[in-house]
Amino acid sequence: MVSLGRKTEDNRPESIICRLLPTVLDPTKLEKKTALQVLDFGRANSATLAFFNQYPCRLCVLDAAETLLEWSESVAARMEEPPSASQMRLELSNLLSSIGDYRYDVVFLWDTLNHLHPHALDAFGSVLRRHVTTDFKGHGFMLHKKGTPQFLRQLSLQSESVLNIREQESVPLYAHNRKQVNEALEPDLKIDHGVLHGDGRLEFVVTSGVQVSQLV
């Protein structure tokens, strides 16, 4: 297990030390890209901007958490007659239209998977597949252990291996297991690595292509 980083006076974690993030932000790989495309599902913040300033890049910020939670609530309300897969893809594509016609090399998912109703996972996988490069890497977290406290967190980059937790508000989220997520990401994408953190969340990296899965 990986422990959390610094904590505030009331014992809330202030930062997260990530084992997998350095594999996503490997400078030798990022520097090879002439125009790095970065997709951030989280909220814009100065720390993440400052980090990517090192690279000639385009950073697309979606600030999608609240939008996706609202949408998931509407999906839940329609589950007596669940929307079709194509309808779900259409709705999600419209919500995330800021993604544009780009393919991204790095995707910060943060806690996005847990903002999605289970019925929305396939649509999310479909949208993600259409917007990533063949050698992309996506990084995020998901609730793993039962009873893990559920928060709407605002995370930002402090360094290649440390994230800051800027705000967190207690909200009910949607828990999924790794198998469900991988089924939604198939056939082109998969959770390639996972590291269980002390707070009950799984840090994961999503990649495209066939690679040997490894649970650290």
Add this chain to the structure above:
Amino acid sequence: MIGAKVKVKGDIVASEDLLVEGEVSGTITLSDNELVVGTSGRVEANINAKIVRIEGQVTGDIDGSERVIICASGNVEGNVSSPRVMLEDGGRFKGSIDMGSTKAAVAAKPTPAPAPEVHSIDKAG
């Protein structure tokens, strides 16, 4: 200055600095000057200026040839292109920030230009 009770629809082209506290929809072009969208300013326009400072709301694409500053009270939805983008904590932004295109354009000039940089401002000021 466009005051808080003024609404402008159309294209604004100016060769002096401009403060917008009212509402503007259209385009704003101040090629060699600074645009400030004040705390009560509401702009739905594509903006082209040397320096763009946003304390209010902007929906549209922003091209800042020198820098773009999104202040703590600022809220921007659109695409930003500038060699220097500054985001104060608390400022909201949705869209893309292109830190490469300006660099590429400047790099084509014979004299070397400073690399694009983003400055962090950790406290609202």
